[in-house]
Amino acid sequence: MSLLDIVNEKAITTNLQALEKESVIEELIDLLVNAGKVKDRTQAIQDVIEREKKGSTGLEKGIAVPHAKTSAVDTLSMAIGISKDGVDFNAVDGEYSYIFFMLLAPPGSSGPHVAALAEIARLVQPPLIREKLKNASSTQEVINIIAQYENGG
Amino acid sequence: MNTINKIMVVIDGTPQSMTASFYSIYLSKLLDAQLYAIYVINEKALNELLKAHIFIEEEKIDYEKEMLEDAEKYLNQVQSNAEAKGIYVKKIIKKGIVHEEVIKTIVEENIDIVVIGELRKMISVREAAYDEMERIMRESKCVVLIVKNKEKVEMLYKNM
Numbered sequence: 001m002s003l004l005d006i007v008n009e010k011a012i013t014t015n016l017q018a019l020e021k022e023s024v025i026e027e028l029i030d031l032l033v034n035a036g037k038v039k040d041r042t043q044a045i046q047d048v049i050e051r052e053k054k055g056s057t058g059l060e061k062g063i064a065v066p067h068a069k070t071s072a073v074d075t076l077s078m079a080i081g082i083s084k085d086g087v088d089f090n091a092v093d094g095e096y097s098y099i100f101f102m103l104l105a106p107p108g109s110s111g112p113h114v115a116a117l118a119e120i121a122r123l124v125q126p127p128l129i130r131e132k133l134k135n136a137s138s139t140q141e142v143i144n145i146i147a148q149y150e151n152g153g
Numbered sequence: 154m155n156t157i158n159k160i161m162v163v164i165d166g167t168p169q170s171m172t173a174s175f176y177s178i179y180l181s182k183l184l185d186a187q188l189y190a191i192y193v194i195n196e197k198a199l200n201e202l203l204k205a206h207i208f209i210e211e212e213k214i215d216y217e218k219e220m221l222e223d224a225e226k227y228l229n230q231v232q233s234n235a236e237a238k239g240i241y242v243k244k245i246i247k248k249g250i251v252h253e254e255v256i257k258t259i260v261e262e263n264i265d266i267v268v269i270g271e272l273r274k275m276i277s278v279r280e281a282a283y284d285e286m287e288r289i290m291r292e293s294k295c296v297v298l299i300v301k302n303k304e305k306v307e308m309l310y311k312n313m
Contacts, residue, residue: 002273051212054209054211054212055206055209057206057207059205059206059207060206065207067207092206108219108223110216110219110220110223111165111166111195111220111223112166113216114195114198114199114202114216114220115195115198117198117202117207117208118198118201118202118283119283120207121201121202121205121207122283
């Protein structure tokens with residue numbers, strides 16, 4: 001699966017404004033709303049927050065992957081946000097999170113949802129990719145970094 | 154004597170794999186071959202997500218259950234389509250690394266042809282390393298048939 005197949009350029013920002021966990025979730029969902037991917041904003045926020053209550057999706061090394069199964073979307077949809085200041089997302093290593101991948105999946109699409117999450121996990125493994133994403137200054141730059149990674153660069 | 158006795162179609166829930174199932178039904182009837190349909194639950198990916206802390210244990214169990222339901226749903230759909238044309242399907246559900254389980258089953262069941270859906274266009278080098286259908290195509294020891302042209306295949310099935 002190519003992550004570029006499920007992310008719309010309107011759903012990418014390199015300038016996340018939010019400084020707190022819940023507001024990051026809302027800002028990322030708003031990107032998906034503006035991209036025409038989310039039909040019920042309130043439901044989407046509620047489902048992601050419910051998932052976060054069970055355990056934070058703040059990983060190590062500045063990455064967070066908030067996600068949920070939700071009836072608020074019809075297709076697997078991803079937003080990417082980069083925060084320059086970082087956000088306390090209750091990450092497993094206690095550090096701030098800077099790079100956010102939000103994935104929303106409709107019920108009954110567990111296979112593609114799992115495949116996309118696994119692809120994100122692989123994407124952020126190389127330190128150089130994380131550094132490039134953290135320092136990206138435009139949507140196109142984010143797309144180029146992912147495309148270059150997926151093409152073996 | 155017919156030397157193609159067993160055909161196995163790999164189902165993963167994608168429209169491409171369902172198109173492959175229609176062609177495998179057609180081929181099974183044409184060759185009078187036994188038809189198998191396999192769905193492998195990608196347990197490796199689930200474990201990777203748990204290890205990466207993207208999934209919590211409860212979520213892994215939930216997704217595994219949903220993937221099993223998906224497997225049953227898609228295989229039942231193949232069975233129903235096959236029975237409509239008088240073909241019996243042996244359904245197989247496995248868990249593990251998808252291409253490895255498919256290749257193991259090819260050997261265990263002595264499959265002559267494995268049928269898969271059309272591969273992704275312009276697949277990258279890195280994607281190819283992780284794409285399960287690509288790996289089945291490359292690593293299978295039996296004949297691999299890649300099914301293309303959804304409209305034509307569905308017409309073949311319809312006119313059987």
